[in-house]
Amino acid sequence: MPLERFTDQVVIVTGAASGIGRATAARFAAEGAKVLASDITAGALEISVKEANDGAAPGGEVFGFVADISNEVQAAATIDAAIERWGRLDALANIAGMLRTVRTHECDLETWNKIIGVNLTGTFLMCRAALPHLMESKGSIVNTASTSSFFGHPWMAAYASSKGAIAAFTHSLAVEYCLDGVRVNAVAPGSVTSGITNDVQFPADITREEGKLVRRIMSPTGFGAPEEIASVVAMLASADGRHITGEIIRIDGGTHA
Numbered sequence: 255m256p257l258e259r260f261t262d263q264v265v266i267v268t269g270a271a272s273g274i275g276r277a278t279a280a281r282f283a284a285e286g287a288k289v290l291a292s293d294i295t296a297g298a299l300e301i302s303v304k305e306a307n308d309g310a311a312p313g314g315e316v317f318g319f320v321a322d323i324s325n326e327v328q329a330a331a332t333i334d335a336a337i338e339r340w341g342r343l344d345a346l347a348n349i350a351g352m353l354r355t356v357r358t359h360e361c362d363l364e365t366w367n368k369i370i371g372v373n374l375t376g377t378f379l380m381c382r383a384a385l386p387h388l389m390e391s392k393g394s395i396v397n398t399a400s401t402s403s404f405f406g407h408p409w410m411a412a413y414a415s416s417k418g419a420i421a422a423f424t425h426s427l428a429v430e431y432c433l434d435g436v437r438v439n440a441v442a443p444g445s446v447t448s449g450i451t452n453d454v455q456f457p458a459d460i461t462r463e464e465g466k467l468v469r470r471i472m473s474p475t476g477f478g479a480p481e482e483i484a485s486v487v488a489m490l491a492s493a494d495g496r497h498i499t500g501e502i503i504r505i506d507g508g509t510h511a
């Protein structure tokens with residue numbers, strides 16, 4: 255029998271147009287949640303919303319909302335849209351993120367600021383707007399870190415810095431809001447089949463020796479599926495995770511075991 259841990263609960267999922275965010279929105283809906291599925295990419299988001307609504311459990315419902323998480327006004331509007339529609343917020347899954355690979359000595363400031371702005375500041379803006387509502391509902395946040403938060407990955411210094419900061423941000427929030435009944439955790443995926451990994455391009459001039467460094471990222475058991483991250487996000491956000499806060503769960507098929 256499928257789990258239905260989110261009946262009558264309201265969840266926001268960012269990055270819902272693709273990959274892990276799409277699978278997470280579908281997972282919450284399949285467990286009966288009312289889901290505000292948000293992304294900056296409108297067309298692909300429509301497909302996610304349709305798929306998640308098709309698989310929703312009774313009471314589950316998915317509503318699409320187009321927004322850029324790195325924009326202060328749009329991030330706040332995303333939270334407001336869920337409150338206006340359903341009157342409460344029980345969980346925020348910050349999945350949206352972006353990756354650019356570049357040699358660090360060739361990384362321009364615009365690229366650095368963009369990656370930090372989306373992955374770190376965007377997560378902060380969403381959390382800031384959500385926290386007053388989560389304190390009311392005794393809800394939870396699940397952020398998205400990465401194995402690059404903890405292990406050196408080549409050509410990804412900006413991305414890894416943003417994800418390392420997500421780990422620190424998650425720990426800080428967990429402590430700051432534990433007495434308010436709000437739990438804050440994160441997942442740290444390794445390599446997962448998604449838009450980010452499909453589009454990744456390493457520097458064109460990497461040498462054969464440098465190419466071996468890519469093994470630091472690749473799981474010996476192959477790429478994970480977005481659903482394998484979504485299931486952990488759902489567990490952390492659910493009552494099954496009620497004694498877990500400030501935790502970052504590495505999901506990498508054993509790469510860093």
Ligand SMILES: NC(=O)c1ccc[n+]([C@@H]2O[C@H](COP(=O)([O-])OP(=O)(O)OC[C@H]3O[C@@H](n4cnc5c(N)ncnc54)[C@H](O)[C@@H]3O)[C@@H](O)[C@H]2O)c1
Pocket residue numbers: 268269270271272273274275292293294295321322323324349350351352353372376398399400401442443444445446447448449450451
């Ligand atoms: N795929 C992996 O191997 C992997 C590994 C570790 C961490 N992650 C993290 O998982 C999360 C999901 O990524 P994915 O792998 O599903 O990639 P993806 O590219 O398939 O999905 C990312 C989604 O985020 C959206 N997005 C990007 N910038 C945005 C913005 N400013 N505002 C709103 N939405 C925005 C994109 O439109 C896209 O739909 C990211 O935070 C990523 O860093 C992925």
